[in-house]
Amino acid sequence: MxxxxxxxxxxxxxxxxxxxxxxxxxxxxxxxxxxxxxxxxxxxxxxxxxxPGAEQASSLNNALLGIPSGVWYFLDLMNFPTGLRLVISAYVARFIVRRIPLIG
CATH class of the missing domain: 1.20.5 (Single alpha-helices involved in coiled-coils or other helix-helix interfaces)
Incomplete structure (x- = not known):
């Protein structure tokens, strides 16, 4: 048993x-x-x-200030500022991950 x-x-x-x-x-x-x-x-x-940190982001802000208000209307409908931040952070994360020898 x-x-x-x-x-x-x-x-x-x-x-x-x-x-x-x-x-x-x-x-x-x-x-x-x-x-x-x-x-x-x-x-x-x-x-x-x-x-680059937040203080270096002024050049990106200056580039986005040149966009006319009619275009901003459609960009706001698509939530462009949030999407741009997500895409940039995803590219940075992908760049960092690919530099790790075991994973990338």
Missing amino acids: PAALFGILLSAFNSIIGLILRAATIKFVLFTVLYIAIREIVPLLQSSGIL
Whole structure:
């Protein structure tokens, strides 16, 4: 009787280990750590002057000031300012991720 119980417990343990060590779980942990690292490293790079911060964004603001109000109406309908920020941050994140040897 105890040998059968040991087999059941061993089978349950193997199932739990298989679930934890599945590729999806490992990728989830890896990308979570990567997200946290990027979130902490980017402000450090901005404060050191390697990446442009908010004070360097004035040239982008000046470029957008030249757009006529009729065009801004349609850009506001499409929520262009938020979309532009998302696209730029996605390109920066892709650039950083591709420089990591194991992932990129």
